[in-house]
Amino acid sequence: MFKWLSGKKAEETPKVHSLDLEELKEQLKTELNVGADLVFRTLKRDGEKLIFCLIDSLIDSTKLDEVVIKSIMNHKEIEWTCEGISKVLPMASIHAVNQLGEVVQGINQGKVYIYSEGQPYGILADVSKNLVRGLEKAETESLVYGPKISFTESLQSNINILRNNIKDEDLCTEDLTVGRRSKTKAKIVYIRGIADEQIVNTFKQRLNELELDYIPGTTVLGQYIESNSWTVFPQLMTTELPDRISIALYRGKVAVLMDRSPDALYGPTSFFAFFESTEDVYMRWNMGLFLRLLRLVATFISVLLTPAYVAVLTYHYEVIPSPLLLSLGESRARVPFPPVFETLLLEFVIELLREAGARLPTKVGQTIGIVGGIIIGQAAVQAGFTSNILIIILCLSALGSFTTPSYLMGTAIRLIRFPIILMAGLWGGIGIMIAFCFFIIHLLRLETIGGPYLTPIYPARIKDIGYSFFKLPPQYFSFRPITNRTKDKERFPKKKAKQKKDVDE
Structure with missing residues (x-):
């Protein structure tokens, strides 16, 4: 997928095509300030020069050599333009950019910038090195029943786990960037048609209003967007269990995931939700009621x-x-x-x-x-x-x-x-x-x-008591929690749930 991006920093940084190659190198060295890690590689052909700009410690050298450079060298007939190069690169996402600020940001994210002198645009191709630990058992949330897999520090891996759990075409993920300097990737996750738009917009507004240079993880992020920072009681739930997030999303809640953070954040969350374990859902209702x-x-x-x-x-x-x-x-x-x-x-x-x-x-x-x-x-x-x-x-x-x-x-x-x-x-x-x-x-x-934090006790929501500290047989939960103001209020038809038919009927 080839995208043309208009730079947000157009007024702050010069356009790349206004610089020759030596000026471009000097500008990148000044802006990036990473020393010997900044590498420039050049290809020459009939007087043309194609330059590759990258940070060596952030990229996968095998992907760069085998996928990017080899693909370009094997197609000698192509023009060294954005359109020509993009046609031969077997990559899912390629961006055409012409602002120096966009180039610096892309290189900092582990991308390689490919530019041919004299062209109005260059290309950013993702060749980043993915440092991700394997999927492991949850450490801080011990379970007897239910899936025990936990999130990792990779945002993409965590989204993949969620999409494997929720194969719903209405599952929405919206990109965010938190941290004015760190520019950490984040995503808001919710199910369209279930989550209330006002709750989704509240999350977006509070996240977009943050003007911090660095946020280390979702637990810290939750402290910045919660309603009261002085209380000792947490107002948003953090979890390392993808299954807990899946259950919350189907109840109309909204989740936030950050890159390099092994925990997910979701809300709205009442006081009694902190005493609910994921395994309560998998156990028989009377056992789950007793434990809760x-x-x-x-x-x-x-x-x-x-x-x-x-x-x-x-x-x-x-x-x-x-x-x-x-x-x-x-x-x-x-x-x-x-x-x-x-x-x-x-x-x-x-x-x-x-x-x-x-x-x-x-x-x-x-x-x-x-x-x-x-x-x-x-x-x-x-x-x-x-x-x-x-x-x-x-x-x-x-x-x-x-x-x-x-x-x-x-x-x-x-x-x-x-x-x-x-x-x-x-x-x-x-x-x-x-x-x-x-x-x-x-x-x-x-x-x-x-x-309110004490819902469903205050204000009283009798129907939602089964989702807090009381539990009934699953066929009685045909509705979603009223407190979350979900659009689709019904989980399944109530009358059909009580009908029990044998195979021979």
Whole structure:
């Protein structure tokens, strides 16, 4: 496919045909500033010169020699013009350019610029070297059921995976460039006819308004386009699972993928969506319902269990049964610290162990996490720094936070425990309620792209509860989520889904 491009930098940079070859070389050396990596190769024929400009470290030399140069040399009868050269190059995409700014940008992307002196246009041909790791199992999102393949750092590879999953002619991918200096390629992905145009336009507007020099990945990109940057709660979902993106697109959501980023970003996303795992879709509905409710209960316990311990021991001894009160008294007999300081100290130690285990090599990290936790916990109890009952409570709280499928949401849950523990130490149960109400009000005020953060609870969307924390048999989900304002609201005919026919009928 041969394209003529009109330069966006026509007023800023000179046209190539106004320069002779030596001037062109000097201009490219000045603009690119890459030193010895900038290579010029020249072909001569009957007084004509054909120059190839490229950055050696970015191109595939075999593709350049075997596909580009060899094809031109084997067709000696062609004219060295854009039309003539484009006819003999067996390449899918060739661009004709005449602006120096376009030439510099193309060479920086791993393309070779082919120019014949005196011609009004040159050619940019893609001979870039693709440094892509193979398809591997997802690391941060562990699954028992469902596909386990993960995205890679190649944007083209990730789009290919999505198109293999979604063979829908309405699957749309729109090109973007993020980063004023880095010029990283990105794509907005959605299904036309399902995704709401207003949500798609909101994504486009927020992405196009970014004026940053460099964005390292989709997780950072999400922080720039989300509605509230001060909250600890993530408002857009990031995932490395293509299957999760496919399910989200069919529900009317919009995804963003970036080159050199192994994660995809999608929205709109509610608070309860962060507790949904992809394997819930593949399991039987009752099993998926149990696991989803288990995660929500575990999160609730993780947030409130240690603050409740601090509040009860500081202000509310009367709520403890007498047999348990005796055990608590014996356990805390040697502890010199107040419950709030004791709890915060151990919470800090657990976070240190978790961070050390995540940063160390896999085998060493697992050993540090298990052995370090056992040794430190036992030593702390024997030394009188803490009680053994608090160790049990902290372990339950940590396990509850680790059940969250989203790493970002799990980190947010662990983080909000600290202010709630402080409030419990200051005012007991009243302090817990004040802090808890503060976070509820904060969640009610939050917005994600496309709507409120606590949907379908606020505003109430009874039909969408099955897509959040409740789950029913699949034949009852004949509609798409109302919250996403999808165009095509029906997934399948509701009446036919309930009809069960045998083969002989």
